[in-house]
Amino acid sequence: MGDVSWDVLLPDLGKAMGETGLMVGASLALALALGLPLGFLLFLTRNGMLLENRILHFVGGLLTNFVRSLPFVILLILVLPLSLVVTHHSTGPIAATVPLAIASIAFYARLVEVALCEVNRGVIEAAQALGAGTWLIIREVLLPESLAGLLRAFTVTAISLIGYSAMAGVVGGGGIGFLAINYGYYRYETGVMIVTVVVLILLVQSVQYLGDWSANRIDHKR
Numbered sequence: 001m002g003d004v005s006w007d008v009l010l011p012d013l014g015k016a017m018g019e020t021g022l023m024v025g026a027s028l029a030l031a032l033a034l035g036l037p038l039g040f041l042l043f044l045t046r047n048g049m050l051l052e053n054r055i056l057h058f059v060g061g062l063l064t065n066f067v068r069s070l071p072f073v074i075l076l077i078l079v080l081p082l083s084l085v086v087t088h089h090s091t092g093p094i095a096a097t098v099p100l101a102i103a104s105i106a107f108y109a110r111l112v113e114v115a116l117c118e119v120n121r122g123v124i125e126a127a128q129a130l131g132a133g134t135w136l137i138i139r140e141v142l143l144p145e146s147l148a149g150l151l152r153a154f155t156v157t158a159i160s161l162i163g164y165s166a167m168a169g170v171v172g173g174g175g176i177g178f179l180a181i182n183y184g185y186y187r188y189e190t191g192v193m194i195v196t197v198v199v200l201i202l203l204v205q206s207v208q209y210l211g212d213w214s215a216n217r218i219d220h221k222r
Contacts (some may be wrong), residue, residue, distance in 0.1 A: 006102055009192060012179055017199070019093040020175035023165045024158065025099045031157055032144035036150075038105065039112020040138065050124075052132045060109075067106035072164050074174070096173030108157045115149030128195070148218040153171060155211025159204050166200060172203045176200060 037062065044050050045057035067075070079099045080090060088093040119142060127137045143150075169177025180196040183189050 009183075009195065012183075013176075013195065013199070015052040016174070016176045016179040016196075019178075020162070020165050020203075021171070023093045023097050023100055023168065023175055024161045027100040027104045027161050027165075028154075028158055030101040031108040031161075032066070032154070035105040035157075036112055037109035038109035040116065040142070042109060042113040043116040043142075044134070044138075050128075050137065064109050065104040066109065067102060072099070072103060072167055075103060076168060091173065093168075093174040096165070096175075100161060100168065103164060104157055104161055107160060108153060111153030111156060112150060115146045115153050118149055119145045148215045151211060151215040151218065155208060155215070158207050158211070162200065162204055 031073050041051075042057060042060050043063070045053040045060070047054070047057075054109060070078070075098045076096070079102060080095075083095040083098040084090050087094045104209055123141055123145060127141050132140070145193040165173070166177030166180070169175050169179070169181055176196050176199060180193055
């Protein structure tokens with residue numbers, strides 16, 4: 001592949017993949033910890049639902065829509081002061097984790113809400129008729145009935161984060177995107193660019209396959 005030296009590229013590629021794994025993994029953990037309950041809150045406060053609250057639903061929806069409406073590069077720049085305060089870094093994968101986490105929380109929350117909307121309303125009403133409380137309905141009805149959809153939503157979020165993390169490399173966020181820009185673009189090493197694109201494609205395909213396999217297994221057990 002042109003002038004590519006594999007002795008030089010492989011260590012850098014390994015480091016870049018580790019940085020991408022750090023950014024995506026930490027952001028996904030925060031998306032699960034905060035985006036999942038936020039999605040449930042958006043669903044439960046909808047009109048006619050268990051915790052109906054128009055004001056809370058409006059404010060939550062407004063915040064998630066605001067984050068989702070921003071192009072990720074702009075979000076990176078906007079939260080740069082926050083990244084510096086939280087991580088004490090302005091560049092690198094640790095700093096990039098902050099905007100990635102914010103984007104993933106909002107993104108996954110909306111997908112969680114959509115997955116919950118697909119749960120049969122009759123099942124929820126039947127549980128209410130039997131005297132089940134809100135927490136019991138969440139644990140025994142909503143979670144089991146929507147689990148396959150939640151897994152698919154998590155898969156979509158993970159794939160989006162891989163793309164976002166590559167974009168973070170443009171502004172010095174590290175990872176595979178940074179390797180592609182630093183070597184493939186600035187140094188005109190087309191071979192490096194091709195390698196990074198292939199790695200990203202394989203990574204996305206692996207995540208998609210694993211997510212689909214897990215969701216299908218859950219669907220078949222229902």
